[in-house]
Amino acid sequence: MSSADFSVSKRRVFRDELIGLYGVVERNLYLTKRYFLWDLAFLLWTIANTLTIVFISRGVDISAAQRNELATKLLVGGVIWAFLGIIFEIVTETVAWERWEGTIEYTFMAPVSRPVHLIGMGVYAVLYGLVRAAAIFVAVVAFIGIHLPHANYGAAVALLAIASISFIGVGMMTAVLPLISPEKGTQLGFVAQGLMLVVSGVYYPVSVLPSWMQWIAKISPATYALRGNRDQILHGAGLRFSDVWPLLVIGALSIPIGLLVFRAGERYAKQHGKLKRSG
């Protein structure tokens, strides 16, 4: 029996993978369009949630300049929480969403590679997350009246984009959880997101944390994104190498580790019959 009739060139495989990646982004656009009102309601909820945090600065008895600085620090924390939350949610729900819709078996038996599938989810998550983060930022700044005369927005977006690589890598690791445990997996992903932000100084300096948590903060990409973004928005800092290199190193490690973890989880799911719709 010969298999030569159906062999395809590497170039064709590469082309098909790119189309597959486009397909993942396109599908997410369709879903965003169909769930537009739901997404809008979620955005308004996030803006309200961020306002409750930033308003804390208005109740502190400090000078106007210090109050403005505190509000900005809290705002950056809230926006990064929202950005990271969306990336985690979209990448982690790569499996959970498709299982809920019932399409998971069709997606997993398609000839697109898993890295392309997951990276496609990550690309959409970053694009959608950036638009959403910008909307939250603008809404809160306008509502509270924060003054940001020195803000370097270009550097802030560039740093977030670099940090996204690591966030996607960590998201891939948590995306495997719904494969292993259909019932609890998604919630465990949210636990991982929360833990990352707790140790990264989302609304406070990392220095206030216990020493063992400060050690964990060093390997969290959110630490460098938060630190860099705060300086960029408050003081107009540029893209500092001291923030960029840890993010690049963590990104270079987290993506392959994320893919390996996902591959191991997929193998486990196929061995134990966990890919099917009902789990």
Next chain:
Amino acid sequence: MSEQAVVVRDLEKVFTRRKGLQRRRRSALKGVSFEIERGECVAILGQNGSGKSTLVRLLSTLLLPDGGTAEIFGYDVFKEARAVRRLVNRVSVEASFFKKMSASENLSYAARFYGMTPRQTSAQIPEILGRVGFPPDRRGEAMENLSRGMQQKVALARALLTSPVLLLLDEPTTGLDPRSKQEVQSFVREIRARHDSTILLCTHDMKEAEELADRIGLLDKGELLFLETAAEVKARFGVETIEEAFFAATGRSYEDERTEEDEEREVFA
């Protein structure tokens, strides 16, 4: 010499499930072996929990076996999964779509994973939906608003859009009203007549199996009891119908109530 599309040898699958502190093991497939020639339509009959869906999932690269081998057009299903995935598509009992997305959007998503560009799908999706009898004015409607029969037509269109050389049909007409069932069966006949497709049809509908397939197999409690033409099956057991052959082969009526073990096997499979 005829070309073999599917070669399955001693395929085994065991599922383990925890019940309290106990671990229960159930064999979904027990050393199943068979071959399908290119262009052939083979029907595998069996009650719920007999192992039909497990067999389809194994051949779709969605499960890993506990023993045995399977090849599709010479590619090892478990070691060369990506090559196999280019050749295979499937229609299952559940239509399985993004419910808020339209038929066209769902088909576009599926087609991209098989390397089809927007230009290709913009021409081919209307054409294939037309062939399965899907009304053009409902292409943009959310799937959740479509009837079960209509959704199953879109599922057939999804499978055919990627031009699979092996089509796995896992109870494609179960739960459909008589008219929709007939339409789906007619379309399967059309695929056989017009395309270079090999078909593995898993069903518990004996009439459907006899009408559509070249050979009929019986999977019972994970074991393939026979795989022959309908005439050979009847001659082997000296009976008039496939239902009588089932009784002769298993000692049970096709409608017999199943044991707890069968129920568990169905949950696993």
